[in-house]
Amino acid sequence: xxxxxxxxxxxxxxxxxxxxxxxxxxxxxxxxxxxxxxxxxxxxxxxxxxxxxxxxxxxxxxxxxxxxxxxxxxxxxxxxxxxxxxxxxxxxxxxxxxxxxxxxxxxxxxxxxxxxxxxxxxxxxxxxxxxxxxxxxxxxxxxxxxxxxxxxxxxxxxxxxxxxxxxxxxxxxxxxxxxxxxxxxxxxxxxxxxxxxxxxxxxxxxxxxxxxxxxxxxxxxxxxxxxxxxxxxxxxxxxxxxxxxxxxxxxxxxxxxxxxxxxxxxxxxxxxxxxxxxxxxxxxxxxxxxxxxxxxxxxxxxxxxxxxxxxxxxxxxxxxxxxxxxxxxxxxxxxxxxxxxxxxxxxxxxxxxxxxxxxxxxxxxxxxxxxxxxxxxxxxxxxxxxxxxxxxxxxxxxxxxxxxxxxxxxxxxxxxxxxxxxxxxxxxxxxxxxxxxxxxxxxxxxxxxxxxxxxxxxxxxxxxxxx
Amino acid sequence: xxxxxxxxxxxxxxxxxxxxxxxxxxxxxxxxxxxxxxxxxxxxxxxxxxxxxxxxxxxxxxxxxxxxxxxxxxxxxxxxxxxxxxxxxxxxxxxxxxxxxxxxxxxxxxxxxxxxxxxxxxxxxxxxxxxxxxxxxxxxxxxxxxxxxxxxxxxxxxxxxxxxxxxxxxxxxxxxxxxxxxxxxxxxxxxxxxxxxxxxxxxxxxxxxxxxxxxxxxxxxxxxxxxxxxxxxxxxxxxxxxxxxxxxxxxxxxxxxxxxxxxxxxxxxxxxxxxxxxxxxxxxxxxxxxxxxxxxxxxxxxxxxxxxxxxxxxxxxxxxxxxxxxxxxxxxxxxxxxxxxxxxxxxxxxxxxxxxxxxxxxxxxxxxxxxxxxxxxxxxxxxxxxxxxxxxxxxxxxxxxxxxxxxxxxxxxxxxxxxxxxxxxxxxxxxxxxxxxxxxxxxxxxxxxxxxxxxxxxxxxxxxxxxxxxxxxxxxxxxxxxxxxxxxxxxxxx
Numbered sequence: 019x020x021x022x023x024x025x026x027x028x029x030x031x032x033x034x035x036x037x038x039x040x041x042x043x044x045x046x047x048x049x050x051x052x053x054x055x056x057x058x059x060x061x062x063x064x065x066x067x068x069x070x071x072x073x074x075x076x077x078x079x080x081x082x083x084x085x086x087x088x089x090x091x092x093x094x095x096x097x098x099x100x101x102x103x104x105x106x107x108x109x110x111x112x113x114x115x116x117x118x119x120x121x122x123x124x125x126x127x128x129x130x131x132x133x134x135x136x137x138x139x140x141x142x143x144x145x146x147x148x149x150x151x152x153x154x155x156x157x158x159x160x161x162x163x164x165x166x167x168x169x170x171x172x173x174x175x176x177x178x179x180x181x182x183x184x185x186x187x188x189x190x191x192x193x194x195x196x197x198x199x200x201x202x203x204x205x206x207x208x209x210x211x212x213x214x215x216x217x218x219x220x221x222x223x224x225x226x227x228x229x230x231x232x233x234x235x236x237x238x239x240x241x242x243x244x245x246x247x248x249x250x251x252x253x254x255x256x257x258x259x260x261x262x263x264x265x266x267x268x269x270x271x272x273x274x275x276x277x278x279x280x281x282x283x284x285x286x287x288x289x290x291x292x293x294x295x296x297x298x299x300x301x302x303x304x305x306x307x308x309x310x311x312x313x314x315x316x317x318x319x320x321x322x323x324x325x326x327x328x329x330x331x332x333x334x335x336x337x338x339x340x341x342x343x344x345x346x347x348x349x350x351x352x353x354x355x356x357x358x359x360x361x362x363x364x365x366x367x368x369x370x371x372x373x374x375x376x377x378x379x380x381x382x383x384x385x386x387x388x389x390x391x392x393x394x395x396x397x398x399x400x401x402x403x404x405x406x407x408x409x410x411x412x413x414x415x416x417x418x419x420x421x422x423x424x425x426x427x428x429x430x431x432x433x434x435x436x437x438x439x440x441x442x443x444x445x446x447x448x449x450x451x452x453x454x455x456x457x458x459x460x461x462x463x464x465x466x467x468x469x470x471x472x473x474x475x476x477x478x479x480x481x482x483x484x485x
Numbered sequence: 486x487x488x489x490x491x492x493x494x495x496x497x498x499x500x501x502x503x504x505x506x507x508x509x510x511x512x513x514x515x516x517x518x519x520x521x522x523x524x525x526x527x528x529x530x531x532x533x534x535x536x537x538x539x540x541x542x543x544x545x546x547x548x549x550x551x552x553x554x555x556x557x558x559x560x561x562x563x564x565x566x567x568x569x570x571x572x573x574x575x576x577x578x579x580x581x582x583x584x585x586x587x588x589x590x591x592x593x594x595x596x597x598x599x600x601x602x603x604x605x606x607x608x609x610x611x612x613x614x615x616x617x618x619x620x621x622x623x624x625x626x627x628x629x630x631x632x633x634x635x636x637x638x639x640x641x642x643x644x645x646x647x648x649x650x651x652x653x654x655x656x657x658x659x660x661x662x663x664x665x666x667x668x669x670x671x672x673x674x675x676x677x678x679x680x681x682x683x684x685x686x687x688x689x690x691x692x693x694x695x696x697x698x699x700x701x702x703x704x705x706x707x708x709x710x711x712x713x714x715x716x717x718x719x720x721x722x723x724x725x726x727x728x729x730x731x732x733x734x735x736x737x738x739x740x741x742x743x744x745x746x747x748x749x750x751x752x753x754x755x756x757x758x759x760x761x762x763x764x765x766x767x768x769x770x771x772x773x774x775x776x777x778x779x780x781x782x783x784x785x786x787x788x789x790x791x792x793x794x795x796x797x798x799x800x801x802x803x804x805x806x807x808x809x810x811x812x813x814x815x816x817x818x819x820x821x822x823x824x825x826x827x828x829x830x831x832x833x834x835x836x837x838x839x840x841x842x843x844x845x846x847x848x849x850x851x852x853x854x855x856x857x858x859x860x861x862x863x864x865x866x867x868x869x870x871x872x873x874x875x876x877x878x879x880x881x882x883x884x885x886x887x888x889x890x891x892x893x894x895x896x897x898x899x900x901x902x903x904x905x906x907x908x909x910x911x912x913x914x915x916x917x918x919x920x921x922x923x924x925x926x927x928x929x930x931x932x933x934x935x936x937x938x939x940x941x942x943x944x945x946x947x948x949x950x951x952x953x954x955x956x957x958x959x960x961x962x963x964x965x966x967x968x969x970x971x972x973x974x975x976x977x978x979x
Contacts, residue, residue, distance in 0.1 A: 393800055394802045398802040436644065439647070443865075448917075452917070455913070
């Protein structure tokens with residue numbers, strides 16, 4: 019009977035909710051500002067021609083501080099383009115047009131993104147504009163052992179030109195160095211033993227590659243090694259993960275990671291331009307616990323939570339561009355607002371963010387940024403979906419510690435029902451066999467099977483009411 | 486007035502009993518589970534003397550009220566009959582009882598059940614027929630509606646509704662349910678309660694008693710003008726208006742005749758020792774339903790699917806559906822005590838099948854245990870916190886057990902199939918069966934006793950294994966698991 023009453027209540031509330039919405043719509047007409055775009059309402063229009071630019075010291079070209087990350091293009095199913103649904107080319111074109119119009123000129127893709135479809139889609143959208151109005155960044159993403167050979171790697175390299183419809187690449191990266199079980203060994207096999215790095219250096223000489231760099235995650239030995247050889251390789255830029263959480267908490271979150279402060283300082287010392295990835299940790303820095311949101315909002319009530327993360331990344335002068343994988347127009351508009359122009363953080367504001375990050379690390383979320391490099395799991399598990407659901411419940415306070423917790427019933431229902439909704443049963447953590455094949459692919463060095471088994475035990479405790 | 490009360494009660498009963506079969510959340514069961522338990526045949530099979538005696542006394546006092554109010558299949562036929570009457574008024578007529586068919590069916594049913602073929606008896610049992618129809622035909626519609634709500638709730642981040650799987654447990658049983666419904670609908674539309682008075686064994690048994698019922702519709706011959714309206718409105722075809730006689734063994738006490746009489750000649754009253762008609766035998770068309778028993782589908786075997794190659798950045802590996810392994814001994818749920826107990830008591834009403842939240846129970850297609858519940862673990866396993874089937878069973882086929890008892894009831898034991906085992910086939914570590922065994926009956930040991938570092942394989946301690954199927958269900962090998970459960974004919978307590 020309890021359930022029944024709940025349902026009735028539910029319907030009642032639904033009615034009230036609907037009434038409230040229509041009421042808001044009516045009063046909305048009377049207020050001075052017409053709310054059109056949600057978050058940015060009070061600030062009004064997205065300005066044009068106000069974008070902040072940074073100068074590439076080698077070429078003197080001006081790069082927009084907001085770079086378009088092409089890893090999360092929208093698909094026709096309404097989600098982020100990694101499902102089976104085709105990419106939504108029409109929407110991608112709109113996003114690219116809008117971005118260019120508002121001053122974004124750096125587009126970062128990879129042969130691996132969107133299950134191998136990003137380069138082509140990005141190429142189609144960009145080819146509709148003059149080639150000198152934007153910069154293309156792509157990568158040599160030869161992660162899989164079957165692409166380590168010289169032939170396979172060259173194939174991947176040449177395909178990028180075709181798919182992106184361009185005679186030259188503005189920014190070429192060795193993709194995600196520092197990963198693999200033995201990072202040094204993996205790096206050697208991917209770029210040294212097959213002569214690919216030498217080949218890329220030659221291509222730079224020929225002008226096919228205008229800037230050569232690498233993106234880095236994981237083992238610090240590689241980072242140090244590549245920088246130590248800067249005289250030999252002359253890196254034109256380096257791409258690192260940097261945000262106010264990783265600035266000095268990266269080690270705390272995962273001992274095998276390195277604080278962004280160290281990475282940035284090393285590059286700054288050598289005057290190497292820095293490209294920032296994961297400024298928002300795959301959205302984790304906008305989806306925060308309520309009281310953290312309140313804290314950030316209180317200081318800038320009219321700006322989004324995400325804007326803090328973008329301002330933080332842009333504040334550092336050696337930063338060339340800050341990448342954001344913007345799936346939706348609203349994300350693009352919000353980021354444009356943060357950077358048109360960039361209002362650098364004051365020292366007091368920086369300290370405020372560092373204090374905020376100390377609050378955030380107290381929440382035991384799994385540091386998954388939903389990049390999906392671990393996918394597909396050979397046994398069908400949807401790893402990022404499980405971890406994302408878990409993190410959501412952590413932030414919403416739906417991970418009860420005991421069955422005596424005051425919100426236990428609601429939390430249990432929210433966790434279990436939400437779990438079945440976010441992850442099909444056959445792709446849930448209970449099916450993880452612990453083969454460990456995913457671990458080497460995780461840029462965040464998450465011990466994925468350990469986390470999945472832990473979550474599965476928690477699910478069992480909830481289901482059996484034995485917490 | 487009497488008729489209105491009858492209809493009101495009947496609507497309440499049929500609605501709530503239908504709900505029992507539809508509500509997969511188990512809420513309806515908590516409140517109205519008793520409605521299944523007072524059904525005649527389940528109560529009889531459960532040896533529930535109190536209920537059986539009460540039902541008999543009820544019939545002795547008021548006639549076959551049971552058939553008009555409590556029996557959902559009877560009420561369902563009334564709905565079709567009502568539609569038939571709207572299409573054509575006064576469509577019924579008196580016909581003599583078909584005694585040999587009634588008693589023949591009853592004798593057959595008893596014989597079959599004693600012989601241990603309860604499944605066949607269940608084909609003609611009223612309550613189980615109703616259960617099958619609702620579970621098979623209405624269940625998917627209900628679940629679909631729920632899933633629409635769940636989808637809506639998900640969009641609004643609410644957790645009131647959750648999605649449920651829609652799947653047909655057995656196409657054979659589905660066909661039987663559809664066939665039963667079709668035949669009953671036609672019979673009821675045209676002739677009212679034909680089934681209840683020719684085939685239904687419960688109707689026949691209650692008919693013995695209602696012959697002598699204390700209260701019954703009686704014709705006042707002084708008022709009757711023999712217009713025959715009562716007879717033409719009697720869905721049981723039991724009023725012989727010419728001779729002013731009512732066959733009380735067939736009368737389901739619906740009170741329709743009382744309202745149909747313009748002269749007020751029929752009243753529900755104490756019976757004088759007036760006539761009961763022993764029907765003469767006439768020719769009859771037997772509408773056998775055995776023709777609907779279809780043959781079980783044939784399974785095609787396929788090779789074990791290999792794990793997908795690892796690329797990066799997104800995508801989901803294809804997951805092959807699990808297939809039912811060939812079990813030498815079928816598995817029956819905890820609380821069933823033994824195969825024999827289940828077979829002897831089960832009415833095959835599908836209430837447990839409808840209630841099982843884990844997709845474990847489905848009707849059997851074997852002749853001897855036809856449509857009785859069987860466990861299989863392709864979709865889920867018999868979870869330790871669930872005793873739903875034992876809670877709902879009205880006939881004592883699955884006896885009530887507690888959650889604590891459940892984890893100590895051995896219903897089967899796990900068997901390992903080396904050729905499917907992932908550590909051996911793919912060379913990766915696994916141990917998912919051991920990790921999920923609720924009783925710790927599975928250990929992982931090095932496959933090579935002399936090499937500590939060789940891949941680990943599962944070994945099962947049969948004494949500790951309860952046969953819940955967690956290992957089988959969660960085994961990564963597909964379509965056939967590398968570990969599967971064989972049933973036990975007699976459950977044991979460990």
